[in-house]
Amino acid sequence: MCGIVGAVYAEPGRVDQPLVRRMCALIRRRGPDDDGFYFDGQIGLGMRRLAIIDVNSGRQPVYNEDRTVAVVFNGEIYNYKELREELLKRGHLLTTHSDTECIAHLYEDFGEDYVTHLRGMFAIAIWDQRQKKLLLARDRFGIKPLYYWQDGRDLYFGSELKCLLSVDRYERQMDLQSVSEFFTFKYVPGPRTIYRGIAELPPGHTAVWRNGEFTARRYWQLKFSSDHSKSVDYYREGLLHHLEEAVRLHLVSEVPLGAFLSGGIDSSAIVALMAKICPGNVKTFTVGFGDGQPGADERPYARTIAQMFKTDHSECVYDDPQTQVESILPLMIQSFDEPFADSSMIPNYLVCQAARQWVTVALSGIGGDELFAGYERYRGALAADSYQRLPNLLRSGINAAIRSLPQWEFGGLWIDRMKRFVDGAELPLPERYQLYLSAFTEPDKSGLFSQDFLNQLQKGGRGTVELAMQKVEQCRDPLEWILLTDMETYLPDDELRKADRLSMWHSLEVRVPFLDHKLVEFVATIPSQLKLKGWEKKHILIKSLEEILPDSILHRRKQGFSIPLGAWLRGPLHELVRTSISGSALRDIGLFNVQAIERMLGDHDRGVRNYETQLWALMVFVLWHRAYMKGSGSRAVGTACS
Numbered sequence: 238m239c240g241i242v243g244a245v246y247a248e249p250g251r252v253d254q255p256l257v258r259r260m261c262a263l264i265r266r267r268g269p270d271d272d273g274f275y276f277d278g279q280i281g282l283g284m285r286r287l288a289i290i291d292v293n294s295g296r297q298p299v300y301n302e303d304r305t306v307a308v309v310f311n312g313e314i315y316n317y318k319e320l321r322e323e324l325l326k327r328g329h330l331l332t333t334h335s336d337t338e339c340i341a342h343l344y345e346d347f348g349e350d351y352v353t354h355l356r357g358m359f360a361i362a363i364w365d366q367r368q369k370k371l372l373l374a375r376d377r378f379g380i381k382p383l384y385y386w387q388d389g390r391d392l393y394f395g396s397e398l399k400c401l402l403s404v405d406r407y408e409r410q411m412d413l414q415s416v417s418e419f420f421t422f423k424y425v426p427g428p429r430t431i432y433r434g435i436a437e438l439p440p441g442h443t444a445v446w447r448n449g450e451f452t453a454r455r456y457w458q459l460k461f462s463s464d465h466s467k468s469v470d471y472y473r474e475g476l477l478h479h480l481e482e483a484v485r486l487h488l489v490s491e492v493p494l495g496a497f498l499s500g501g502i503d504s505s506a507i508v509a510l511m512a513k514i515c516p517g518n519v520k521t522f523t524v525g526f527g528d529g530q531p532g533a534d535e536r537p538y539a540r541t542i543a544q545m546f547k548t549d550h551s552e553c554v555y556d557d558p559q560t561q562v563e564s565i566l567p568l569m570i571q572s573f574d575e576p577f578a579d580s581s582m583i584p585n586y587l588v589c590q591a592a593r594q595w596v597t598v599a600l601s602g603i604g605g606d607e608l609f610a611g612y613e614r615y616r617g618a619l620a621a622d623s624y625q626r627l628p629n630l631l632r633s634g635i636n637a638a639i640r641s642l643p644q645w646e647f648g649g650l651w652i653d654r655m656k657r658f659v660d661g662a663e664l665p666l667p668e669r670y671q672l673y674l675s676a677f678t679e680p681d682k683s684g685l686f687s688q689d690f691l692n693q694l695q696k697g698g699r700g701t702v703e704l705a706m707q708k709v710e711q712c713r714d715p716l717e718w719i720l721l722t723d724m725e726t727y728l729p730d731d732e733l734r735k736a737d738r739l740s741m742w743h744s745l746e747v748r749v750p751f752l753d754h755k756l757v758e759f760v761a762t763i764p765s766q767l768k769l770k771g772w773e774k775k776h777i778l779i780k781s782l783e784e785i786l787p788d789s790i791l792h793r794r795k796q797g798f799s800i801p802l803g804a805w806l807r808g809p810l811h812e813l814v815r816t817s818i819s820g821s822a823l824r825d826i827g828l829f830n831v832q833a834i835e836r837m838l839g840d841h842d843r844g845v846r847n848y849e850t851q852l853w854a855l856m857v858f859v860l861w862h863r864a865y866m867k868g869s870g871s872r873a874v875g876t877a878c879s
Contacts, residue, residue, distance in 0.1 A: 239286040239297070240267030240396035240741070241309040241383075243362050244404075245371045246279045247390035247449035257281035260393075260400040267311070267396060267741045273297045275307045280364050280371065284309040287744055289598060290317075292491050295335030301345055302330050305366045308344075310337045311396055312359030312381045313748070315486040320354065344372070352443055352456055356486070356754065360396060360438075371446040377457045378604075378752045379427070379440030379729030382737055386435045390449025397738075398574035401435050402865075410434075411866065416828065416858075417694055420677045420685060423578040423854050424731045431575035431861075440729050459724060459757060461717045463764040469780065472763050477781045479760075483753035484510040484600070492597040495520030497588055497747075498550070500538025502775060502782065502791060503602025503611070507750060509785045511600065512546035520596055521548040524588040526555055526800065538790060545787070553591040558800075559809035561587075566860065572742040576861040578676070578854040579731055580802045586739045593743040603732050604751030607723045608760050609778045610769040614673045615719055617654070619769070621662040621669060622715070635659070643845070653847065666715055670722065676850045684833045716765040803849040807842065814838075817856040826862055 242260040246252060254276055261272055261283035268285030275282040275298040284297045290313065298307045314320070317336035320343065324331060329342045336357075343351035344363055349372060352361070358380035363372040373394060375383050385394040386401045393404050401407060410433040415425045427437040438444055444453040484507060488494065496511055498504050498521040511519045523539035536552050543550035555561050562583060569582055592599050606612050624632065636659045642652050654673075661669040672678060677685055686694070733749070740747040750756070763777055770776035779791045806814055818838070823829045834855065841848040 239284050239311050240264035241311050241362055242283045242395040242400045244281050244393045245446055249279045252276055252279055252281045254281060257283045260395055260403055261285060263399045263403055264397050266744055269744050282309045282362055289490055289492050291333055291335035294333045297337055299337045299341055301341045306341045306344055307364045308337055308341045310340060310361050312357055314355050314357040316356040373438055373444040375438045375440055375442055377441045377754050380733050383438045384435055387451055392446045392451055413694055419576050420682060420854060421675050423676050425575055426726055426730050459761060461761045464762050465764055472777055473781045475759060479756040481510050483750040483756045485514055487600055487748045487750045490598050494598040495592060495596040496600040498523045498539045500535045500542060503605030505542045505786055505790050506782055507600050507602050508542055508546055519548040521550045522588055522592045524553045524584045553587055555587060558805050562810060563813055570861050570864055572738040576858045578857040579735055580800055580853055582735055583800050585735055589740045589743045589745050593745045598746045600748050603736055603749045607728050609775040611775050615769060617658050618670050618719055619715055624662050670719060676854050684830055686828055687830055690828045714765050716769055803847050806849050806852055814852055814856055817859050822859050
């Protein structure tokens with residue numbers, strides 16, 4: 238596990254070694270154990286290493302036999318032992334026991350298709366010295382990040398945005414379409430970033446730079462192929478087999494390893510299988526808040542699983558949100574380098590911080606919801622079709638009653654969801670689903686932004702999520718369409734981005750067994766009716782786990798690592814919000830309708846409506862803008878993060 242950077246120039250002899258070394262130093266947190274560099278006329282590669290596999294001899298860059306192929310790599314290849322044996326049989330000379338070395342030799346044998354042989358999470362850079370060609374690759378789901386910026390015929394890349402922001406030739410400007418989409422989704426959907434000109438290599442893609450030309454192609458695409466001829470037992474047994482195999486592969490490590498445990502189905506399943514494979518040797522970590530908010534504290538459920546499987550369990554309790562959030566919020570913003578407003582980043586930051594005191598690797602249940610229809614919004618999106626079949630008169634009465642509900646403090650979010658349900662029920666599925674995902678809806682944003690910004694935005698074209706939704710229109714099954722949309726957007730751009738940045742900030746590797754691509758391809762064959770059966774989410778996963786997890790875990794309401802954000806924004810974080818999104822701060826940025834936001838603040842404070850999601854997004858954006866766009870400069874960012 239590490240971070241990678243690089244710069245390649247169309248003109249030979251132009252490589253800027255100090256720049257590559259500076260880019261590499263900015264991501265030291267991703268790999269505090271070692272660094273390594275490769276320079277050859279027009280190319281510079283760098284890496285930071287967090288030593289996990291082949292600790293003693295697995296340094297990078299790694300080469301083929303005649304050193305004409307150089308590789309730097311961020312991630313883990315879980316099938317590297319099998320690949321290594323195959324490569325030895327094919328006559329290759331391997332001098333280490335690292336997974337990285339396999340990549341160099343696979344490229345020799347299979348060219349650009351080498352990536353299809355890899356089972357794991359990765360961002361890879363390969364320099365082919367003979368062909369003067371740079372190859373980049375990103376894993377199938379976007380578990381590991383990879384950003385790039387092309388300046389004419391020259392190309393710069395890195396594991397984090399801060400690497401590219403440090404390039405002197407890059408002129409930092411906001412991408413206006415990305416600003417708008419951030420306020421819709423609370424994250425910037427890839428491949429765009431908040432910075433104009435800087436892009437993210439999409440998941441499941443490779444790219445080639447040669448002679449100043451840069452092209453990308455997709456090498457893997459998830460396809461649903463439901464097989465209705467198989468029995469429920471076939472899927473139940475097959476699912477458990479594939480999940481256990483994935484967990485077993487993800488336990489390969491030469492350093493201490495543990496797991497995040499929320500007490501939900503996904504993390505509990507991972508821990509149960511870890512305990513089966515490595516009995517008596519599992520460390521687990523959970524986070525809770527001791528402020529009288531039982532709905533945000535899952536420690537009792539996590540404790541049940543920890544006791545059941547005899548794990549070495551740690552509970553991280555935080556009871557001073559004002560001090561704790563104010564101290565870590567600037568650090569979280571530094572870790573992302575762009576605005577990111579999923580409030581679950583707070584407990585995720587804290588549990589990563591706590592886990593790193595004991596382990597270097599932690600397994601997570603990320604991906605289970607996207608595979609097995611675990612989110613409440615899935616039921617809502619599909620229920621709209623049934624709702625439309627109600628008599629018009631009855632439906633009109635229900636709509637009027639729901640729309641008239643006051644959006645007061647308690648239950649405000651549920652009232653908001655009910656209103657969005659009736660507002661979206663008559664819309665086509667893509668528009669309906671986007672409405673459920675939105676922090677600010679399109680009508681909301683017309684009041685949020687200044688007229689000047691809205692005028693500029695009209696020229697920006699279609700949004701990236703809208704385009705992504707179009708790509709998955711081949712799914713005829715509505716639930717499969719929703720799941721694939723989330724796999725293409727929300728999963729890499731929110732869940733996995735959050736996990737990578739917050740864990741790497743603490744030099745902690747997070748692994749996600751549910752996203753083993755062999756497991757995912759099997760799940761894609763399971764009919765959607767077995768994933769969301771009536772009102773039961775994750776039906777087939779629950780059936781598969783009945784013999785290893787108690788009913789109290791399998792059938793409880795989903796929560797995950799969360800915080801009582803609404804209560805905090807009215808209480809201990811009230812002053813922070815007021816100070817951050819003051820009228821003067823908003824006017825300095827020049828994008829917003831200040832009066833509309835002040836009305837929003839007032840309504841929230843009085844309990845007229847719960848604006849917790851919107852206010853949190855605004856606060857994060859303002860703090861990011863102050864740190865990155867208001868005279869901070871690239872060197873200031875580098876100082877803060879090195």
